Amino acid sequence: MMLRCVIILVVLGTSLSAFPARSGQEKRVFTLEDCAVGDEVRYTAAVLEYEPYKDWSNASSGDDILMTNVDFIYEAAKMAKEYGADIFVAPEYGVQSLDMYTNDSVRFQSLTQQIPDPSLRVVPCAIDGQVANFIAIRSLSCMALELEMYLVIDLAEQAACNTSQAPCQADGLSFFNTQVVFDRAGTVIARYRKQNLYLEPQFVPGPMDDTTALFTTDFGVKFSLQVCFDISFLHPAYTNIMEEGVRDVVMSTAWVDETPFLLAIGVQNGWSRGLGVNLMVAGYHWPEHTKLGSGVYRGYSDLNNLYSYDPNSGNELVVFPVTSCKTSPTTTKDLRNKNLPVITRPIKLDISSGNRNKEPRQQRTLHEDLSIYERMVLPPTETGETNSVSQCHDDGLCCHLTYEHSSSNLTYQLLTYSGVVKKGGDIYQIYEQVCAVVWCESENWRTCARLDLFEPPQDTFGPFNMQGNFSCETVFPVGLTRDFNLIPNSVYSVNSVNDSLYTMTSDQGTYNTMTVALFGRWYAKDP
Numbered sequence: 001m002m003l004r005c006v007i008i009l010v011v012l013g014t015s016l017s018a019f020p021a022r023s024g025q026e027k028r029v030f031t032l033e034d035c036a037v038g039d040e041v042r043y044t045a046a047v048l049e050y051e052p053y054k055d056w057s058n059a060s061s062g063d064d065i066l067m068t069n070v071d072f073i074y075e076a077a078k079m080a081k082e083y084g085a086d087i088f089v090a091p092e093y094g095v096q097s098l099d100m101y102t103n104d105s106v107r108f109q110s111l112t113q114q115i116p117d118p119s120l121r122v123v124p125c126a127i128d129g130q131v132a133n134f135i136a137i138r139s140l141s142c143m144a145l146e147l148e149m150y151l152v153i154d155l156a157e158q159a160a161c162n163t164s165q166a167p168c169q170a171d172g173l174s175f176f177n178t179q180v181v182f183d184r185a186g187t188v189i190a191r192y193r194k195q196n197l198y199l200e201p202q203f204v205p206g207p208m209d210d211t212t213a214l215f216t217t218d219f220g221v222k223f224s225l226q227v228c229f230d231i232s233f234l235h236p237a238y239t240n241i242m243e244e245g246v247r248d249v250v251m252s253t254a255w256v257d258e259t260p261f262l263l264a265i266g267v268q269n270g271w272s273r274g275l276g277v278n279l280m281v282a283g284y285h286w287p288e289h290t291k292l293g294s295g296v297y298r299g300y301s302d303l304n305n306l307y308s309y310d311p312n313s314g315n316e317l318v319v320f321p322v323t324s325c326k327t328s329p330t331t332t333k334d335l336r337n338k339n340l341p342v343i344t345r346p347i348k349l350d351i352s353s354g355n356r357n358k359e360p361r362q363q364r365t366l367h368e369d370l371s372i373y374e375r376m377v378l379p380p381t382e383t384g385e386t387n388s389v390s391q392c393h394d395d396g397l398c399c400h401l402t403y404e405h406s407s408s409n410l411t412y413q414l415l416t417y418s419g420v421v422k423k424g425g426d427i428y429q430i431y432e433q434v435c436a437v438v439w440c441e442s443e444n445w446r447t448c449a450r451l452d453l454f455e456p457p458q459d460t461f462g463p464f465n466m467q468g469n470f471s472c473e474t475v476f477p478v479g480l481t482r483d484f485n486l487i488p489n490s491v492y493s494v495n496s497v498n499d500s501l502y503t504m505t506s507d508q509g510t511y512n513t514m515t516v517a518l519f520g521r522w523y524a525k526d527p
């Protein structure tokens with residue numbers, strides 16, 4: 001039975017000093033402040049926002065498609081190197097494209113690659129002679145060696161099947177969605193097979209072994225890998241953060257954007273900030289198919305982020321310095337090009353990958369079914385006055401909001417939800433707890449965050465203070481504007497007084513707000 005409690009208290013004339021900038025009780029899961037003196041290290045990360053080449057009509061074999069993309073990745077990695085990158089990340093499906101899955105098994109298999117077992121310390125660049133399904137792996141290894149840079153690449157892997165790990169799919173082979181890491185000598189040092197597949201019938205899930213996602217660099221930083229949908233689950237990166245001391249995560253993705261909570265950049269920034277870890281994400285660029293967004297998010301050092309999220313950007317590179325803490329000694333002489341100026345915007349890549357998509361591109365996003373949420377339209381206030389409201393849902397999550405809403409007559413709603421949410425055409429069920437304020441065109445929930453249908457005028461929401469008594473393991477803050485950018489992290493603070501009471505506070509108000517949310521994941525309650 002659903003328990004509802006909706007309490008509206010209108011408190012007139014409350015002073016805005018109810019919105020302190022920082023409460024002083026800020027609790028971050030991890031922070032660089034815990035790093036011992038002398039163990040701090042600064043490296044440079046590069047992530048590629050990329051629309052892979054996929055045109056079979058002009059390809060005589062799978063190798064043509066693979067190598068067109070590998071050649072592009074080479075040009076992008078070379079440029080990243082000029083800006084001082086130590087580690088370079090390419091998007092999910094970046095070497096084969098999302099069109100790789102056809103019912104033509106010959107074509108499909110021609111796009112898959114053999115990846116050596118990292119424990120064998122193979123340098124594919126050094127292997128001579130013909131090896132089937134190896135051309136991209138060899139070229140990428142040579143690239144890492146030539147550029148003396150760590151390369152993190154996601155591609156479709158074919159492996160001799162081992163039925164104690166995964167079922168055979170064809171000809172004694174299993175296929176995985178795999179991130180492979182090459183070190184500066186071109187050695188394969190990690191091979192992580194995606195555990196949480198998202199509508200990918202061509203692959204089998206990788207074994208539940210989170211240690212395969214770990215690698216340590218010559219600058220002493222230990223990383224975890226993760227691929228796309230993995231970010232919604234405990235494995236592999238979350239577990240490696242909690243149990244293996246990881247504070248830096250590299251992710252390849254071909255995300256599915258969904259309003260109002262799950263735009264790629266909101267999820268990426270929220271995960272980084274909510275856990276207090278650095279997150280480097282390379283995303284597949286295909287705005288017509290809900291795919292957009294890459295960035296470097298520096299939650300561990302609490303520094304600002306840099307991201308690419310523009311349907312008309314074309315291919316872009318984000319290169320940004322990251323501060324972390326060594327877990328092992330540095331074995332490289334120095335981190336290269338330390339004194340290069342920091343580039344504070346994404347770098348456009350003029351080099352073409354052969355795709356000819358017309359601008360302006362049509363960005364598409366999915367829209368969450370908000371009918372299952374507890375909802376309340378937030379009454380406007382007079383300038384300088386505040387309202388306080390509370391709203392609870394189902395099994396005990398209560399959201400409490402104090403706010404000023406006087407700069408416009410736009411409609412904002414308080415949304416509250418605790419329970420199972422379905423994703424991927426109802427195939428996946430995950431348990432969420434959410435307290436959120438969302439802009440809507442009207443009282444009808446179907447108009448919430450529909451920026452594809454409405455063009456509301458500019459305004460400011462807040463100051464505000466939102467809190468919720470969460471029961472879930474982790475709460476991620478999300479702040480998105482109506483032009484689909486991140487609200488700068490400095491505009492709101494996030495605190496957790498103890499393990500259950502989380503707050504999100506803005507003492508200045510947020511400009512053109514689409515979403516401000518405390519988005520919780522309760523992994524243990526997933527069906």
Ligand SMILES: *[C@@H]1O[C@H](CO)[C@@H](O)[C@H](O)[C@H]1NC(C)=O
Pocket residue numbers: 055058354
């Ligand atoms: C097809 O391939 C040829 C030879 O590589 C190239 O010159 C041409 O531009 C390609 N056409 C398209 C549409 O990609």
Ligand SMILES: *[C@@H]1O[C@H](CO)[C@@H](O)[C@H](O)[C@H]1NC(C)=O
Pocket residue numbers: 101102103
């Ligand atoms: C592949 O075959 C299945 C089953 O026959 C069909 O439902 C699907 O649409 C096909 N996919 C493509 C890409 O042709």
Ligand SMILES: *[C@@H]1O[C@H](CO)[C@@H](O)[C@H](O)[C@H]1NC(C)=O
Pocket residue numbers: 162163164165
């Ligand atoms: C198959 O997988 C099992 C369990 O992970 C492992 O112990 C075994 O060595 C694997 N066999 C081969 C041939 O790789």
Ligand SMILES: *[C@@H]1O[C@H](CO)[C@@H](O)[C@H](O)[C@H]1NC(C)=O
Pocket residue numbers: 395396397398469470471
């Ligand atoms: C959250 O607060 C409400 C109202 O105070 C309370 O009824 C509910 O039990 C609390 N939930 C949890 C999980 O503590």
Ligand SMILES: *[C@@H]1O[C@H](CO)[C@@H](O)[C@H](O)[C@H]1NC(C)=O
Pocket residue numbers: 409
């Ligand atoms: C909101 O304000 C605008 C501009 O002042 C006005 O044109 C519009 O009619 C108002 N809408 C409502 C629903 O009051």
Ligand SMILES: *[C@@H]1O[C@H](CO)[C@@H](O)[C@H](O)[C@H]1NC(C)=O
Pocket residue numbers: 497498499500501
């Ligand atoms: C968390 O703090 C709130 C407010 O101080 C308090 O009501 C609640 O009981 C605390 N919860 C836990 C689990 O300590």
